[in-house]
Amino acid sequence: MLKKMDQAHLFQITIKNLPVGYSVVNKEGLIVEFNEAAEKITGFTRNEVLGTPHHDLLHGTSATHACPLLEHVFENRQGSVNTETEIVRKDGLKIDLAVTTAPLLDENGVFHGGAEFFRDITSIKKMQRERKNVLSMFAHDMKNPLLTSIGFLQRILDENTGKINEKQQKYLSVVSNNLKSLEELITGFLDFSRLEHRECSPIFKEMDLVQLVGKIFTNLALAAEKNDITLRFAVNEQADYRTQADPLMLERALTNIIANAIKYTTPDTTVTVSLARTETSFLFSVADTGPGIPPQNLSQIFDPFFRGKNDGSGSGLGLAIAKTILACHGGTIAVESSLGKGSTFFINLPQLDNRPS
Secondary structure, X not given: OOOHHHHHHHHHXXXXXXXXXXXXXXXXXXXXXXXXXXXXXXXXXXXXXXXXXXXXXXXXXXXXXXXXXXXXXXXXOOOOEEEEEEEEOOOOOEEEEEEEEEEEEOOOOOEEEEEEEEEEOHHHHHHHHHXXXXXXXXXXXXXXXXXXXXXXXXXXXXXXXXXXXXXXXHHHXXXXXXXXXXXXXXXXXXXXXXXXXXXXXXOOEEEEHHHHHHHHXXXXXXXXXXXXXXXXXXXXXXXXXXXXXOHHHHHHHHHHHHHHHHHHOOOOOEEEEEEEEOOOEEEEEEEOOOOOOOHHHOOOOOOOOOOOOOOOOOOOOHHHHHHHHHHHOXXXXXXXXXXOOEEEEEEEEEOHHHOOO
């Protein structure tokens, strides 16, 4: 067994050679440990930072939300938390960090401060932003000529430019429909990109959720009829379902989810939308009687561009957009599914006073 001195020496060697930044802050919020990797990442030497307030030095503010260590360890006493943050190096350069924070508690549960492991992800974040910007610009530049082409094709199909025969009508209709599908895909991508960047912040207005579902049912009636699907709405009509939300964004989210249920449910059956109210939230469920989702795909269906193995249509963005919109409202979405029996999507939409700030 190692002696105490040997253990302490081994610990110092370990900290010194860690490939990530390591910092310890005491219960007063002062830095008491800072390894070599932390020095390289921040530009500060160990001697410069020891005894200084962690949040003021690296974040330039004592605001709780700006510092993961202050927020997760000192304020909320949470266990190990992985997050991202931004700090200011000694040379004034702002960099992005991936951070893991943890409280330091002794065997009696007494709080002594917090530890933080971090690494520089500035280059990774930059590449992610550049990739998204390039893809968004590419999609935007594609959309205008695509819309123009669809317009000219429609004029030909309407015979505004002269008579066309049956075979020409058939072929041009196929081209037009394909272009419209491509335009829908590009629109979905641009919408998702804006939502993901939080450029589409909700504009909250008073609205009635029962009326919203009724409007969506009306808009989707033809699609349901085409598939011989009955749309059913289960709700306590005596309850008050008025809330504050962005009507257009919430309509988009619910439409995507209900349309998805119509698309996959078995013909001659029912898609059921239920709405209930608790003290803090509105609870939606959308149940179909489709083939169900394979268990290995359940964790992926809200991922952008994910489509099932046998799904050759759609952009794979509908559920991702819905999830992002609901997140902007402080809401959540989950799914349960049984193969051969169908799937049910559960939506929790907080009432205005219970949305996170």
